[in-house]
Amino acid sequence: xxxxxxxxxxSIGLAALTRSPAFADALFDGGKLLATGGVSQVEGAGGGGLxxxxxxxGYGTRDGIGANAHYTAVALPDYNLHTAGVAVGLFDRLELxxxxxxxxxxxxxxxxxxxxxxxxxxxxxxxxxxLVGDAVYDQDSWLPQIAAGVQHKENDRPAIIAAVGGxxxxxxxxxxxxxxxxxxxxxxxxxxxxxxxxxxxxxxxxGGDKHDDYSTQFEGSAAxxxxxxxxxxxxxxxxxxxxxxxxxxxxxxLFAAYFLNKNLSLTVAYADLGxxxxxxxxxxxxxxxxxxx
Amino acid sequence: xxxxxxxxxxxxxxxxxxxxxxxxxxxxxLGGQPGIDKIADASVDNYLADPRIKDIFSESNIDRIRAELxxxxxxxxxxxxxxxxxxxxxxxxxxxxTNANFxxxxxxLQAAMETCCNIPFxxxxxxxxxxxxxxxxxxxx
Numbered sequence: 456x457x458x459x460x461x462x463x464x465x466s467i468g469l470a471a472l473t474r475s476p477a478f479a480d481a482l483f484d485g486g487k488l489l490a491t492g493g494v495s496q497v498e499g500a501g502g503g504g505l506x507x508x509x510x511x512x513g514y515g516t517r518d519g520i521g522a523n524a525h526y527t528a529v530a531l532p533d534y535n536l537h538t539a540g541v542a543v544g545l546f547d548r549l550e551l552x553x554x555x556x557x558x559x560x561x562x563x564x565x566x567x568x569x570x571x572x573x574x575x576x577x578x579x580x581x582x583x584x585x586l587v588g589d590a591v592y593d594q595d596s597w598l599p600q601i602a603a604g605v606q607h608k609e610n611d612r613p614a615i616i617a618a619v620g621g622x623x624x625x626x627x628x629x630x631x632x633x634x635x636x637x638x639x640x641x642x643x644x645x646x647x648x649x650x651x652x653x654x655x656x657x658x659x660x661x662g663g664d665k666h667d668d669y670s671t672q673f674e675g676s677a678a679x680x681x682x683x684x685x686x687x688x689x690x691x692x693x694x695x696x697x698x699x700x701x702x703x704x705x706x707x708x709l710f711a712a713y714f715l716n717k718n719l720s721l722t723v724a725y726a727d728l729g730x731x732x733x734x735x736x737x738x739x740x741x742x743x744x745x746x747x748x
Numbered sequence: 749x750x751x752x753x754x755x756x757x758x759x760x761x762x763x764x765x766x767x768x769x770x771x772x773x774x775x776x777x778l779g780g781q782p783g784i785d786k787i788a789d790a791s792v793d794n795y796l797a798d799p800r801i802k803d804i805f806s807e808s809n810i811d812r813i814r815a816e817l818x819x820x821x822x823x824x825x826x827x828x829x830x831x832x833x834x835x836x837x838x839x840x841x842x843x844x845x846t847n848a849n850f851x852x853x854x855x856x857l858q859a860a861m862e863t864c865c866n867i868p869f870x871x872x873x874x875x876x877x878x879x880x881x882x883x884x885x886x887x888x889x
Contacts (some may be wrong), residue, residue, distance in 0.1 A: 484848045485848075486846065486848025487847075488854060488855070592884065593880075595881040638874075638876055638877035638880060639878075640873075680869070680873070683858065
């Protein structure tokens with residue numbers, strides 16, 4: 456609930472900020488085509504659900520600014536994951552994001568002696584810089600839009616992380632994303648490489664007793680555009696397996712995103728996050744709401 | 749070595765190009781010349797009614813724009829026409845169009861294809877894919 460309250464407060468603040476007409480018109484030009492800013496991925500960057508894309512979030516063109524707030528919930532059999540965040544896209548060049556993530560261990564927390572409903576929190580600060588290409592306009596070229604990004608994560612449970620074999624509660628991911636709209640085929644494709652030490656996205660800290668170096672992980676997604684407002688597709692994200700207490704595998708999802716307009720989108724997905732600590736088969740419903748301009 | 753792997757990413761995306769054949773299937777799918785004429789007229793109607801961009805046309809000869817757009821759409825769709833108007837650079841020089849202006853033109857064209865002629869979304873996108881690179885010539889600001 457605390458997360459939801461924060462997300463709502465951020466949205467209202469954003470709406471109030473943009474009520475001033477002259478300011479809003481000049482800066483928040485809302486000039487991008489619908490859906491081309493993507494949605495908010497699980498760590499707060501512009502992208503799909505699990506994957507970070509090369510697109511800069513929001514609907515600002517290179518002459519303007521876009522901004523949004525999002526709330527995401529993933530309901531798994533034994534855990535719940537909530538994320539609330541805000542992001543701004545500056546001149547279709549630089550994206551800055553902040554997300555606050557809570558991972559509720561529910562009954563598992565009791566089993567592990569942490570206490571039922573024990574929650575891990577993460578602050579995630581993100582930045583993404585568009586380097587080259589334009590995913591939408593460059594239909595006469597095979598060059599994708601390429602962006603480099605960073606996500607700095609701070610977990611609030613260093614003692615528990617150390618107890619499960621994690622080496623740190625703070626970590627930084629680096630990624631290089633390539634996204635391309637194959638417009639004639641109505642297909643959006645993304646491939647991202649991520650340098651990371653994160654265990655379960657950082658929820659279980661960074662590095663581990665088994666492996667404590669950065670490793671290169673892959674994120675990929677493909678979405679078919681059914682209409683200007685509706686897209687559906689699949690995503691895959693590999694993760695390192697640094698902890699000896701449990702093997703960590705890849706996550707994937709099947710998603711559908713509906714863009715009501717440039718101010719509101721809803722993403723629903725079936726997400727399979729695999730094994731998380733002592734529980735296998737953590738798959739369930741993913742729901743994400745993004746409001747912005 | 750890891751950094752090398754990261755740098756080779758664009759190569760991974762070098763997907764095989766679909767043949768942009770010399771066939772006129774897109775022209776036919778847009779309804780041939782009658783369909784394209786309707787799309788061009790509906791687009792211009794939308795432009796002139798769109799507060800975001802209507803002022804761009806305040807000094808223009810609208811009849812000539814309609815005629816040139818019909819020729820141009822026909823040729824780009826692979827139809828048997830020859831566009832003899834100005835180049836994209838020349839036609840938009842001095843207008844100082846922004847990306848937001850360009851995207852407004854795109855949205856109005858999308859709306860036109862839907863309302864005038866019920867062009868399926870996938871067909872709309874085949875057409876838009878051939879128009880999209882014009883952004884490089886049209887947007888000068």
